[in-house]
Amino acid sequence: MLFKTIGRYFIFLGALFTNREKFKTYYKLVMEECVLIGIGSIFLVVLVSTFMGAVTTVQTAYNMVSPLIPDYVIAQVVREMTVLELAPTVIAIIYAGKVGSSMASGLGTMRITEQIDALEVMGINSISYLVLPKIIASMMMYPLLVVVAGVCSLFGGYLVGTLGNYITPTDYVYGIRFVFQEFSVFFALIKSVVFAFLVSSISSYKGFYTRGGALEVGVASTQAVTSSVIAILIADYLLAQLLVGG
Amino acid sequence: MIEIKNISKSFNGKEVLHDISGVFHKGIPNLIIGASGTGKSVLLKCIVGLIKPDEGKVFYDGRNFTDADINLKTEIRREIGMLFQGGALFDSKNVEENVRFPLDILTEMTPDEKLDRVNFSLHRVGLENVNKKMPSELSGGMKKRVGIARAIVNNPRYLFCDEPNSGLDPQTAILIDDLIGDLTQEYSMTTIVVTHDMNSVLGIGENILFIYKGRKLWEGSNKDITHSGVKDFDDFVFANKVMSQIREK
Numbered sequence: 001m002l003f004k005t006i007g008r009y010f011i012f013l014g015a016l017f018t019n020r021e022k023f024k025t026y027y028k029l030v031m032e033e034c035v036l037i038g039i040g041s042i043f044l045v046v047l048v049s050t051f052m053g054a055v056t057t058v059q060t061a062y063n064m065v066s067p068l069i070p071d072y073v074i075a076q077v078v079r080e081m082t083v084l085e086l087a088p089t090v091i092a093i094i095y096a097g098k099v100g101s102s103m104a105s106g107l108g109t110m111r112i113t114e115q116i117d118a119l120e121v122m123g124i125n126s127i128s129y130l131v132l133p134k135i136i137a138s139m140m141m142y143p144l145l146v147v148v149a150g151v152c153s154l155f156g157g158y159l160v161g162t163l164g165n166y167i168t169p170t171d172y173v174y175g176i177r178f179v180f181q182e183f184s185v186f187f188a189l190i191k192s193v194v195f196a197f198l199v200s201s202i203s204s205y206k207g208f209y210t211r212g213g214a215l216e217v218g219v220a221s222t223q224a225v226t227s228s229v230i231a232i233l234i235a236d237y238l239l240a241q242l243l244v245g246g
Numbered sequence: 247m248i249e250i251k252n253i254s255k256s257f258n259g260k261e262v263l264h265d266i267s268g269v270f271h272k273g274i275p276n277l278i279i280g281a282s283g284t285g286k287s288v289l290l291k292c293i294v295g296l297i298k299p300d301e302g303k304v305f306y307d308g309r310n311f312t313d314a315d316i317n318l319k320t321e322i323r324r325e326i327g328m329l330f331q332g333g334a335l336f337d338s339k340n341v342e343e344n345v346r347f348p349l350d351i352l353t354e355m356t357p358d359e360k361l362d363r364v365n366f367s368l369h370r371v372g373l374e375n376v377n378k379k380m381p382s383e384l385s386g387g388m389k390k391r392v393g394i395a396r397a398i399v400n401n402p403r404y405l406f407c408d409e410p411n412s413g414l415d416p417q418t419a420i421l422i423d424d425l426i427g428d429l430t431q432e433y434s435m436t437t438i439v440v441t442h443d444m445n446s447v448l449g450i451g452e453n454i455l456f457i458y459k460g461r462k463l464w465e466g467s468n469k470d471i472t473h474s475g476v477k478d479f480d481d482f483v484f485a486n487k488v489m490s491q492i493r494e495k
Contacts (some may be wrong), residue, residue, distance in 0.1 A: 019316055021351060114334040121294050121406075122348055123323030 010207050018134045019125040026133055033137030037099055038144065045145045046152050048094055052086050053153030054160035061166035071167045075175025078157040080184070087150040088188045089236050092195035095142060096228035100203035103134055104224035107207030108217035113206060116208070131204040135197060142196030143189050150188070191239055198231045247272050248404065248436050253292055255285075262288050263299070266462045268455050275427050275450040276427060279441055280457035281482055283394065286440045287331075287358045287408055289457065293438065294326060295319065307405065319486035324352050327397030327435075329407040333389035333427055335381040341368070341392050342377035348400040367395040371425060387418035391425070398429055405437040423449045444489060447471065456482070 020026075060077045108128060110116050119126040155175060161167040167175070203224035210220040248270040255263040262285045262469060266464050278286050289296040293304050295311060303312040314322065327348075335344045337401065343366055349360045368374060371391040381389060397405055407426055411419035419458035427450040431439040447454060451468035456479050464479045471483050472492075484490050 118334040123320040
């Protein structure tokens with residue numbers, strides 16, 4: 001059953017690139033999706049990542065009990081956690097919950113109301129027309145959201161760290177810059193592109209093959225989030241092993 | 247003309263269609279009728295290629311659609327207009343965008359030409375000043391008419407209607423039937439209507455194919471329905487009191 005689903009998923013991906021429409025058509029659709037994904041998610045991303053950075057700072061400071069460890073290490077830990085995991089991975093899970101479920105339910109509704117059949121009857125490759133723009137837009141917008149999340153997380157950490165007297169502003173900025181490896185940011189962006197692809201393609205797949213009625217649309221939406229989260233976690237491990245593993 | 251030859255289809259071992267053949271002529275409404283669950287919509291989906299039949303072939307003016315490659319299939323599909331049971335209008339687009347959609351995708355018309363064509367199609371189905379309304383703001387009958395406008399906007403050679411009258415009041419249903427009949431003649435299209443509405447059968451049923459439990463039991467016109475000689479067909483046709491009284495008279 002699992003192999004059948006995976007096989008069907010790859011056939012679905014293959015259909016993205018066959019019998020495509022004009023470039024102009026996709027350009028417009030991609031731009032529309034970019035607005036939906038980017039603008040629609042920015043508030044949640046800013047909110048979550050700011051608090052994420054703030055909480056990480058407080059927790060790290062709370063655990064730094066040894067007087068031998070300098071304060072700026074708090075900021076260094078916040079930076080590493082933010083760039084390596086919190087911004088790309090945790091936000092990806094939230095992204096799957098918001099954007100992934102929306103994609104699945106949107107396509108599922110189109111399926112049960114015969115809108116997808118209407119496209120097929122017109123001779124349009126509905127997978128390519130409906131799903132390809134979502135995947136492209138997702139892969140364009142999610143890395144930007146990750147960058148925003150990273151900045152907001154570090155800013156949240158700065159605010160709470162300095163206002164709560166856990167760390168001085170000078171130490172925080174020093175810690176943020178201390179032994180900074182540019183590759184970490186590059187690694188986070190690679191992860192964000194992969195996660196964006198997984199969330200958008202898996203959610204679209206689940207929505208596209210919805211059968212039944214409104215109840216099944218809800219089920220497809222839930223499955224989209226569950227499957228996306230599992231895929232994100234597996235991909236996170238594989239990428240870590242592949243790119244920074246020993 | 248559309249010709250179907252020996253169409254059979256099963257789902258999970260259950261036979262839904264069995265060896266159905268028939269010819270649907272150009273310029274007249276062709277009706278596929280039968281009770282609910284007899285396989286009418288499955289047959290229509292086999293004809294338009296949304297479902298692949300297990301056996302049998304579909305020919306569009308002699309072109310084998312069932313075995314066609316992707317290019318020929320796309321070419322034929324772009325000559326098709328279809329009205330779905332629920333209208334199948336795109337929720338995110340307004341009426342004008344819905345009707346214009348086939349032109350945006352399939353033609354190289356200028357925006358003005360497209361708008362003219364959209365307005366012409368909407369006018370043809372009796373709708374005006376609704377261009378900017380969203381599908382959620384339309385009544386059931388209006389949705390069907392917008393669906394018809396979208397189906398005919400690209401001058402299709404083949405028109406398919408799946409239960410065009412379902413959920414409509416009798417007067418609106420007759421309006422939709424008349425519209426389908428008129429458009430079929432006007433544009434000389436090959437039109438196939440799936441229905442179980444006896445008003446449609448009597449009104450526009452010039453060529454009728456009766457399906458019963460997945461098999462074709464009878465074929466003829468609305469003039470012949472009172473003397474078909476097929477018991478299951480008679481049971482279907484004369485199920486309501488009005489039809490029974492007509493027969494008795």
